[in-house]
Amino acid sequence: MGLHRLKLFRVGVSVLFFALIAFLFLDFRSIATPSVTEGLLYLQFVPSLLKFVNAAAVGAAGFIVIVVATVLFGRIYCSSVCPLGTLQDGIIYLARKKQKRRRFQFIKPHNVLRYSILALTVLVPIAGSGFLLNLLDPFSTFGRIFSNLVRPLVLVVNNAAAIALERLGVHTLYLVRWAVIAPLSAGVSMAMLILVTWLAATRGRLYCNTVCPVGALLGLVSKVSFLRIGIDSGACKGCKLCEGVCKAGCIDSGKKTVDFSRCIACYNCLAVCSKEGLRFENRWKRRVLAAQPDRGRRGFILNSGIYLLGLAGFTEQTKKIIQSKPTTIPVCVTSPVSPPGSGSVMHFTGTCTACHLCVSACPSRVLVPSFLEFGFSGMMQPRMNFHSGHCNYDCTICMNICPAGAILPLTVEKKKLTQIGVAKFIKENCVVYTDNTDCGACSEHCPTKAVDMVPYPNPVNKRLKIPEVKPEYCIGCGGCEHACPTKPYKAIYVDGNPVHKLAQKPVVKKIEEKLDNNADFPF
Amino acid sequence: MNSYIFHTENIFRVREGYYQKIAVPKGKRLNEAKVHELLLGADVFINVPILKHHSSSTLTVGMKNLMGVVWDRSYWHRNDQHQCIADFASFRKPTLTVVDAYNVLKQNGPRGVTAGDVVSMKSLIVSTDLVAADAAAAKLFGADPGDIRHIQLAAEMNLGRIDLDALSINRIKL
Numbered sequence: 136m137g138l139h140r141l142k143l144f145r146v147g148v149s150v151l152f153f154a155l156i157a158f159l160f161l162d163f164r165s166i167a168t169p170s171v172t173e174g175l176l177y178l179q180f181v182p183s184l185l186k187f188v189n190a191a192a193v194g195a196a197g198f199i200v201i202v203v204a205t206v207l208f209g210r211i212y213c214s215s216v217c218p219l220g221t222l223q224d225g226i227i228y229l230a231r232k233k234q235k236r237r238r239f240q241f242i243k244p245h246n247v248l249r250y251s252i253l254a255l256t257v258l259v260p261i262a263g264s265g266f267l268l269n270l271l272d273p274f275s276t277f278g279r280i281f282s283n284l285v286r287p288l289v290l291v292v293n294n295a296a297a298i299a300l301e302r303l304g305v306h307t308l309y310l311v312r313w314a315v316i317a318p319l320s321a322g323v324s325m326a327m328l329i330l331v332t333w334l335a336a337t338r339g340r341l342y343c344n345t346v347c348p349v350g351a352l353l354g355l356v357s358k359v360s361f362l363r364i365g366i367d368s369g370a371c372k373g374c375k376l377c378e379g380v381c382k383a384g385c386i387d388s389g390k391k392t393v394d395f396s397r398c399i400a401c402y403n404c405l406a407v408c409s410k411e412g413l414r415f416e417n418r419w420k421r422r423v424l425a426a427q428p429d430r431g432r433r434g435f436i437l438n439s440g441i442y443l444l445g446l447a448g449f450t451e452q453t454k455k456i457i458q459s460k461p462t463t464i465p466v467c468v469t470s471p472v473s474p475p476g477s478g479s480v481m482h483f484t485g486t487c488t489a490c491h492l493c494v495s496a497c498p499s500r501v502l503v504p505s506f507l508e509f510g511f512s513g514m515m516q517p518r519m520n521f522h523s524g525h526c527n528y529d530c531t532i533c534m535n536i537c538p539a540g541a542i543l544p545l546t547v548e549k550k551k552l553t554q555i556g557v558a559k560f561i562k563e564n565c566v567v568y569t570d571n572t573d574c575g576a577c578s579e580h581c582p583t584k585a586v587d588m589v590p591y592p593n594p595v596n597k598r599l600k601i602p603e604v605k606p607e608y609c610i611g612c613g614g615c616e617h618a619c620p621t622k623p624y625k626a627i628y629v630d631g632n633p634v635h636k637l638a639q640k641p642v643v644k645k646i647e648e649k650l651d652n653n654a655d656f657p658f
Numbered sequence: 659m660n661s662y663i664f665h666t667e668n669i670f671r672v673r674e675g676y677y678q679k680i681a682v683p684k685g686k687r688l689n690e691a692k693v694h695e696l697l698l699g700a701d702v703f704i705n706v707p708i709l710k711h712h713s714s715s716t717l718t719v720g721m722k723n724l725m726g727v728v729w730d731r732s733y734w735h736r737n738d739q740h741q742c743i744a745d746f747a748s749f750r751k752p753t754l755t756v757v758d759a760y761n762v763l764k765q766n767g768p769r770g771v772t773a774g775d776v777v778s779m780k781s782l783i784v785s786t787d788l789v790a791a792d793a794a795a796a797k798l799f800g801a802d803p804g805d806i807r808h809i810q811l812a813a814e815m816n817l818g819r820i821d822l823d824a825l826s827i828n829r830i831k832l
Contacts, residue, residue, distance in 0.1 A: 310673055566735065566736055570736075570737075570738065572738035572739065572740070572741075573715070573716075573738075573739055573807070574735045574739060575713045575715070576714060576735045578713035578714065579712070579713050579714045579768055579769075580769075582769060582771070583771060584766050584771050587713070588713045588714075598805065620732035620735040620736045621736065622736075641771045641772070643765075643771050643774045644774070645772075645774030646765060646775065646776075646777050648777045656829045657798055657800070658793075658798070658822045658827070
């Protein structure tokens with residue numbers, strides 16, 4: 136038995152993880168609940184690590200589970216839990232179907248490259264940028280590919296089908312609003328997809344052993360793992376079948392060695408060997424490798440320390456938003472707006488891995504991948520874009536699904552008082568001022584009546600009302616900015632709070648009016 | 659016969675393709691609008707607004723409610739919305755207007771901030787004259803219909819009566 140079936144088990148687990156996680160990013164009918172999402176993403180390494188460190192969420196210990204599992208059994212993460220890994224496996228499967236009998240070969244390890252990328256990914260945050268980590272984190276890369284590229288396709292199919300079925304009188308499907316197109320994020324996602332596809336189709340899981348920082352890190356851990364796959368030189372007949380199916384290219388059948396730091400635990404070799412030439416070896420018993428100092432391991436521990444320090448101590452300074460459109464009355468945005476629950480722009484940009492799960496899940500499409508609003512290193516991290524939508528007053532979806540803890544859960548009541556920014560009114564752009572006509576679209580959408588309409592003395596002596604902002608009640612939801620009809624420049628906009636504040640609870644004087652059944656009609 | 663009851667919040671077939679461009683010949687600021695095909699195809703048109711305070715239009719009653727059957731509402735906001743509301747009333751007169759004034763949002767409209775904004779008035783206004791229904795509702799609300807600009811404008815455009823004293827009204831108490 137036994138070892139042969141391990142591959143089948145691994146395939147089952149990986150397909151399940153892949154399908155469920157992919158579904159989270161495509162779930163435009165919002166079927167998955169936040170707790171399901173949280174459970175599914177618990178084991179994703181980088182988001183869990185960031186949540187644990189930055190959000191002090193002790194419960195988010197999924198990455199510790201992965202490290203322990205790797206210490207025991209090697210990189211099972213890479214072939215079971217990691218959705219980008221399974222995506223590559225799918226590509227490899229299809230590519231091998233096309234090129235029949237294509238076999239893998241042992242590849243020399245690209246240690247300098249992979250450990251340099253790991254070190255950079257770990258060190259760059261110290262310089263104040265999580266950009267490299269966000270770019271290379273496999274979960275976030277997968278998320279961006281699905282959110283920016285696959286999801287739009289799914290929406291096209293859904294909407295086309297919905298329109299077609301509607302003509303036939305079937306209303307099972309309904310039209311879904313398009314996602315906002317973010318060219319930078321879509322471009323980066325496409326570039327990563329092309330890179331991953333090309334590497335997978337031609338060189339197996341080379342990406343995981345050269346580019347992926349999680350792969351490199353877990354590779355270092357697996358160097359000291361309890362169990363490792365090794366070749367039993369007595370049983371092995373030297374048929375090279377195992378090397379031919381090794382996607383990681385880590386089996387050297389000539390020398391009868393396995394570079395277990397690059398083994399992604401796919402167990403294809405175990406499945407293909409009929410002579411029981413491959414086996415799990417208990418490394419801790421033999422203590423062969425422990426005699427020499429393990430430089431890689433020292434580096435790992437050192438780097439981890441620096442890394443954690445860097446994450447906890449340094450994050451980027453927010454850069455000023457770049458005003459691209461010419462304005463007669465400049466819209467003076469001093470800070471981009473981070474979503475409610477993120478606490479501050481600093482916490483958000485220091486923790487978010489730009490996986491875009493919140494972008495996919497946001498029902499009002501207000502969360503949009505940023506360009507340079509959060510600065511270079513915050514590229515692609517979602518921001519509140521009030522031109523595309525506004526934050527629903529009662530909604531807490533993003534904060535309940537964020538796997539990295541960049542957006543932390545708030546109760547609905549707390550969320551309704553969390554001031555992520557403040558509305559600023561530019562009277563000179565307002566219809567009431569320019570045209571002397573009523574409008575009030577901003578106040579109409581304001582959930583707290585922080586934007587209220589007050590009498591406006593005007594040159595034409597009409598009974599007009601003009602918006603007035605009471606900043607203490609404003610929560611920065613952007614309803615006013617989104618609804619403001621003036622073009623091309625809005626007359627009211629939200630300026631972000633770099634550190635979120637608490638708004639005052641709206642005080643409403645209760646109307647004291649009793650129904651008097653005996654009263655006369657007023658007309 | 660096709661008959662549909664319009665209540666703005668309840669139209670679920672919302673997609674621009676369902677809205678067809680129509681002309682508003684009597685409109686002063688609103689000369690054309692995209693109107694939902696359900697309204698265009700209906701033989702009988704019953705308008706059922708609820709009475710509420712509104713920060714943009716002062717009040718929502720019958721005429722304001724019809725803003726819900728057009729596609730580009732922001733055009734109205736940019737282009738003298740009271741005039742646009744009155745203009746659109748000239749496009750098609752509802753067969754019947756039924757103003758639901760049972761629970762009335764008296765302040766902080768149109769969405770309200772707390773339940774304290776709502777007053778139980780347990781009233782209903784039914785009229786074949788859209789403008790008269792709006793004027794009566796304004797009175798019920800505690801406002802002078804002449805102060806609600808779109809009601810005044812609609813009356814000036816002879817789309818209905820604002821002078822309630824001259825009308826025969828059945829006042830029924832239950």
